[in-house]
Amino acid sequence: MPSSLSAASPAPVRLVIPMGDPAGIGPEVVLKALADDRLTQAARITVVGSRLLLQRTYDQLAPAAKMADPATLDIWSEDLPLETLPGGQGTAASGAASFGYLKMALAATLVGQFQGIVTAPIAKSAWHAAGHEYPGQTEVLAEAAGCHRFAMAFVARSPHTGWQLRALLATTHIPLAQVPQALTPELLSQKLALLLAGLQQDFGVSRPRVAIAGLNPHSGEQGRLGIEETTWIIPWLQQQRQRYPQAELVGPIPPDTLWVGPGQAWYGTTASTSTYDAYLALYHDQGLIPVKLMAFDRAVNTTLGLPFVRTSPDHGTAFDIAGQGIADATSMTAAIALALELIQQRQANQGRLNLGNG
Numbered sequence: 001m002p003s004s005l006s007a008a009s010p011a012p013v014r015l016v017i018p019m020g021d022p023a024g025i026g027p028e029v030v031l032k033a034l035a036d037d038r039l040t041q042a043a044r045i046t047v048v049g050s051r052l053l054l055q056r057t058y059d060q061l062a063p064a065a066k067m068a069d070p071a072t073l074d075i076w077s078e079d080l081p082l083e084t085l086p087g088g089q090g091t092a093a094s095g096a097a098s099f100g101y102l103k104m105a106l107a108a109t110l111v112g113q114f115q116g117i118v119t120a121p122i123a124k125s126a127w128h129a130a131g132h133e134y135p136g137q138t139e140v141l142a143e144a145a146g147c148h149r150f151a152m153a154f155v156a157r158s159p160h161t162g163w164q165l166r167a168l169l170a171t172t173h174i175p176l177a178q179v180p181q182a183l184t185p186e187l188l189s190q191k192l193a194l195l196l197a198g199l200q201q202d203f204g205v206s207r208p209r210v211a212i213a214g215l216n217p218h219s220g221e222q223g224r225l226g227i228e229e230t231t232w233i234i235p236w237l238q239q240q241r242q243r244y245p246q247a248e249l250v251g252p253i254p255p256d257t258l259w260v261g262p263g264q265a266w267y268g269t270t271a272s273t274s275t276y277d278a279y280l281a282l283y284h285d286q287g288l289i290p291v292k293l294m295a296f297d298r299a300v301n302t303t304l305g306l307p308f309v310r311t312s313p314d315h316g317t318a319f320d321i322a323g324q325g326i327a328d329a330t331s332m333t334a335a336i337a338l339a340l341e342l343i344q345q346r347q348a349n350q351g352r353l354n355l356g357n358g
């Protein structure tokens with residue numbers, strides 16, 4: 001929990017949480033996270049979902065787990081017949097419901113009712129079954145905000161050392177075979193620009209140091225194990241160094257050794273060889289395997305480039321354990337806490353701008 005959270009913010013921060021797939025662990029982790037008074041005192045939080053389901057989740061699980069009582073929450077309820085939800089699997093009905101919650105939260109955020117959205121997990125397969133062919137929530141948010149440049153980043157603070165891991169994925173939900181075609185100098189330039197802006201504006205890092213992964217084993221071993229590094233990634237990186245003299249851009253680092261420094265800094269096992277303010281991974285699993293290995297219980301997914309703050313837990317709907325009361329809400333709690341931090345940081349930036357203009 002960041003120490004910067006305070007109930008004494010100048011204006012109450014307003015956050016909205018679409019409840020995610022009703023057949024997954026979203027309702028449970030939302031109620032567990034909202035049992036933390038530090039979060040509910042620091043912001044006015046609205047949940048968009050099914051009041052009936054939240055109540056049923058509370059009635060079934062609260063005796064054994066610390067949960068917010070839905071009666072005490074601000075809930076915008078879009079109720080659905082609970083008998084249409086077979087427990088523990090995503091369906092067209094659950095996908096339609098979670099899509100509807102997201103759209104409702106988004107519409108209210110776009111007209112300024114909320115400064116941030118914390119999305120609980122949805123199942124892409126359930127969305128597709130319901131006819132919503134989006135790769136994920138990120139693309140729905142970006143499209144509605146009219147945002148063509150956006151990026152998926154993961155942030156986690158080590159409970160062992162306090163070090164903050166930040167990783168951005170250059171490509172996300174596409175088949176692995178499409179990654180080499182999808183990766184272009186233009187795309188990487190766009191993602192790097194978003195990362196540097198996010199580090200400076202949202203995380204207060206004025207002279208960012210960023211490590212950029214290679215694509216191939218050993219970063220191509222001088223063309224013997226892949227040619228992308230020599231044909232364009234290394235020349236592209238040279239250009240970016242000239243473009244951003246205030247930043248230190250290191251790479252392409254062999255993708256396996258890239259994560260040695262973060263692992264050491266995360267666990268504090270040995271003196272860290274080298275760490276960076278952020279890591280730019282070229283595809284989903286190149287970034288998310290190490291992030292989840294270190295921080296599955298607490299990493300937060302955040303979207304850079306949107307006009308509002310968006311965070312989400314790093315885990316999915318966990319249909320296999322839904323309704324059992326054993327879902328860990330640490331990542332959901334961290335997602336709400338990070339949203340509050342980012343909103344406070346943006347308010348502080350705005351305050352500085354206003355003072356400068358005055």
Ligand SMILES: NC(=O)C1=CN([C@@H]2O[C@H](COP(=O)(O)OP(=O)(O)OC[C@H]3O[C@@H](n4cnc5c(N)ncnc54)[C@H](O)[C@@H]3O)[C@@H](O)[C@H]2O)C=CC1
Pocket residue numbers: 025029120121122123124125126137301312313314315316317318319320321326327328329
């Ligand atoms: N933020 C989001 O909306 C995300 C959604 N997904 C979606 O979730 C669905 C399931 O994806 P999976 O790959 O199975 O990942 P998953 O994260 O739902 O589950 C992976 C494993 O981790 C466990 N797990 C997950 N969250 C947990 C928690 N809070 N506490 C305890 N155990 C937990 C599950 O029981 C399962 O064994 C997919 O449809 C995927 O699209 C996946 C990742 C993020």
Ligand SMILES: NCC(=O)COP(=O)(O)O
Pocket residue numbers: 135136137138139288301312
């Ligand atoms: N692997 C991250 C993930 O699935 C989250 O995607 P999104 O719904 O936040 O776009």
